[in-house]
Amino acid sequence: MSLIAAIPTAGDLVVDIDGLWTRFGPPDGGVVIHRDLDLQVRRREILALVGGSGSGKTVLLRQMLGLETPTRGSVRVLGEPAAALGRRNAASRVGMLFQHGALFSAFSVLDNVAFALREAQAMPDALVRDAALVKLQMVGLAAADAGKMPSALSGGMIKRVALARSLIMDPPLLLLDEPTAGLDPESSDAFCTLLGSLHRELGLTVVMVTHDLDTVFDLATRVAVLADQHVVTCGPPREVAGFDHPFVREYFQGRRGRRAMAPLPADAA
Secondary structure: OOOOOOOOOOOOEEEEEEEEEEEEOOOOOOEEEEEEEEEEEEOOOEEEEEEOOOOOHHHHHHHHOOOOOOOEEEEEEOOEEHHHHHOOOHHHOEEEEOOOOOOOOOOOHHHHHHHHHHHHOOOOHHHHHHHHHHHHHHOOOOHHHOOOOHHHOOHHHHHHHHHHHHOOOOOOEEEEEOOOOOOOHHHHHHHHHHHHHHHHHHOOEEEEEOOOHHHHHHHOOEEEEEEOOEEEEEEOHHHHHOOOOHHHHHHHOOHHHHHHHOOOOOOOO
16 A cells, blocks of 8 residues: 655656755855755666765765755755655655664564554554565565564665665655665675666666665666766766766776676676
């Protein structure tokens, strides 16, 4: 059961950022993080945000969530100012997967997943429980995991529970902060496969911050590179990898980048 109401959008844009400035500190000084930054996210794409430390990737996610107000410019999400997402039932519009899961340590797996639905008070508790169990199944967890506490979960399971929680209200937009951070290569590959499957099946629009090149090439339909306080280039991953900029050369054309872009052997394809 979805709680999503009809949401007006401008054409095919889910996120529309125009002339964004972000400054921390006094107006006549401080630190400028973003300067005249423009970015659009299209419906049903997976956009990866990459950039060096301090380039403002996570700050940009927070502004899409309406948790921070830009110094200047506009951030519109699903046709509305991002600040409007702070209203009741915001989780029905945008889901957020935090870098380390951010599960409530005193809640069971099921209570973590069901939290937003219970806060909305729109469904009987039995239906809330059923909806939470369905979401757990969607992310590859069993009903037997529902009663576990976060302290008993592996890193991969924490990510899956956090993903189920972010999807409980069937949001059309999903924001991911370092979705594969802390996972071993096998768990990372499995989580990327799960995200790709859910993206296709649910028709999600996804914005993810990541430093992991394998995740970029496995999932992203477009990559936006944050450098010099704005988006210096945006396009398909392999196209962006050839862009002439110091950060792009260092990030995409180093040893890890060449390995991530290398074609699979014929017997592994």
